[in-house]
Amino acid sequence: MEQNNLRRFAWLTVIAVIAGAGFFWMPQIALAHGDEDHGEAAPQMAQGPLLPRFSASSDALEVVGVLRGKEVDLFVDNAKTNAPVSGLSIEISADEFSVRATEVAAGEYRAELSWLGKPDHYPLIFVVDGEMEGDAFSDLLEATLDSVDMPALITPAMTKPASMRLADGQVAMYKATQHLLGIRTLPARFEDTRRAIALNGKVIADPTASGVVQTIQAGRIGAPEAGFPVLGQRVKAGEVLAWLEPAISSLERANQEAALAELDAQLKLAHSRSARLESLRGSVPNKEIEAAKVEVHGLEQRRRALAASVGQREVLRAPMDGVIGTANVVVGQVVNAGDTLFTLLQPNRLWVESLAYDASPLQKSAAARSEGVTFSLAEISRGAVLQDQAVPILYRILPPVPAIPVGQPVTVLAESQTQVNGVIVPSEALMRNGQGEWIVWLHDAAERFRPMLVQWEALDGARSLVRKGLHEGDRVVIRGAASLSQVR
Numbered sequence: 001m002e003q004n005n006l007r008r009f010a011w012l013t014v015i016a017v018i019a020g021a022g023f024f025w026m027p028q029i030a031l032a033h034g035d036e037d038h039g040e041a042a043p044q045m046a047q048g049p050l051l052p053r054f055s056a057s058s059d060a061l062e063v064v065g066v067l068r069g070k071e072v073d074l075f076v077d078n079a080k081t082n083a084p085v086s087g088l089s090i091e092i093s094a095d096e097f098s099v100r101a102t103e104v105a106a107g108e109y110r111a112e113l114s115w116l117g118k119p120d121h122y123p124l125i126f127v128v129d130g131e132m133e134g135d136a137f138s139d140l141l142e143a144t145l146d147s148v149d150m151p152a153l154i155t156p157a158m159t160k161p162a163s164m165r166l167a168d169g170q171v172a173m174y175k176a177t178q179h180l181l182g183i184r185t186l187p188a189r190f191e192d193t194r195r196a197i198a199l200n201g202k203v204i205a206d207p208t209a210s211g212v213v214q215t216i217q218a219g220r221i222g223a224p225e226a227g228f229p230v231l232g233q234r235v236k237a238g239e240v241l242a243w244l245e246p247a248i249s250s251l252e253r254a255n256q257e258a259a260l261a262e263l264d265a266q267l268k269l270a271h272s273r274s275a276r277l278e279s280l281r282g283s284v285p286n287k288e289i290e291a292a293k294v295e296v297h298g299l300e301q302r303r304r305a306l307a308a309s310v311g312q313r314e315v316l317r318a319p320m321d322g323v324i325g326t327a328n329v330v331v332g333q334v335v336n337a338g339d340t341l342f343t344l345l346q347p348n349r350l351w352v353e354s355l356a357y358d359a360s361p362l363q364k365s366a367a368a369r370s371e372g373v374t375f376s377l378a379e380i381s382r383g384a385v386l387q388d389q390a391v392p393i394l395y396r397i398l399p400p401v402p403a404i405p406v407g408q409p410v411t412v413l414a415e416s417q418t419q420v421n422g423v424i425v426p427s428e429a430l431m432r433n434g435q436g437e438w439i440v441w442l443h444d445a446a447e448r449f450r451p452m453l454v455q456w457e458a459l460d461g462a463r464s465l466v467r468k469g470l471h472e473g474d475r476v477v478i479r480g481a482a483s484l485s486q487v488r
Contacts (some may be wrong), residue, residue: 001201009393060079064446064447071110071461072112074108076090078132080186085130086103087130089128091127099112184480186425186475187476188471188474188475193419195416195420200415201355203405204353204407205406209322213341219246219334220332223243223329234373235322237319241318242341244314245346274289345406351394354393356440359391361418368412373461380395393412421467424459426478426479438456438475440470441476
């Protein structure tokens, strides 16, 4: 193959055959196996015509052709990623005949080979021009229709896309099905990267972006006019969340009433004295008259304050803008001083607290994952006092902050300074087989996938490092692996 920056040529020999009217027959094949009882009868593949198909690949493209009478359907994918390639110009020629394929869907083309007749050898030439990944290219494919080249035991459905688990554990899957499921691959490439260390952690609220509502005295809880706020409700700073009626014993109430009676008596005497001195104005110094008035005013203020304290409700307000995290209140509830009634937080400002038994080799950046959710972290600080013989490390969850509850256990994956070598793949590429062993799926042929046992370790919440089981250039399925594992 001769190539330059703008043009690449690939010669590919594609072998297929047209027998009779282009039909082949296969016996019935049941999907059950051994003597196992699968409950309902496993579906069987009915006898019927199997469309002849061929495949070919170059460094740039992977092509599968399906013959339907005199029509050929071409599925054209990126050879590295298995992504359908659109916008191509495909010309098919044989001797003096020539036809141009028409794109009918993304990466799917169709042409009518009107010159096909009785079974014979038909040399075909496919000229493919277009653009892929920003580069213009041209591939020249030579095809001789001479024999069948297809995955064995694949379902013989003529028009419906299908897939099937083969006896050796491999999966045969039509290209049309691959397009529907969005199967994507990536060539394996070994590289050095830093090893990740897994730490146990939990989500906590940012102390500067969270708050609590507590009582400073014992009493009975009452609801505001709008009712108590509920979990997850947003509130504003200063918003009334609840009322507290202070708890007063009979003795305390009697003492308050006695103090009020005493103040009433003193106030009555003070009023009388002030009135008497006012009537003697000019005969007594003015300062005595003013002093009597001040005494009356002071006693009135003391009485008002004491009377207001008897049965006065305490207003419990939100200390900040935020979301209600917990609410431990009901109408009539009796609480003690210091009880926490509400907690507030800002969901977009969360931390992760973790423990590391050896924090010295850890880098500042990290990632965390929990129940399928992955997010990035940035270290805030490290504790100077050990907790359970480990160093506490605080991380800030970087935007976008996931919808994860405070207190949720997480696994923190912190980079170390140790270098390891392997193939980096998305974590979703790793699957478990029926024996519980870890595997990845390899794209061995256009319509054939093979499970491969691997050894791996996590790098961060989204990526993993496969250390054993792969070879350079293996086409690893990085999207749609779960769909392949479900094929039976």
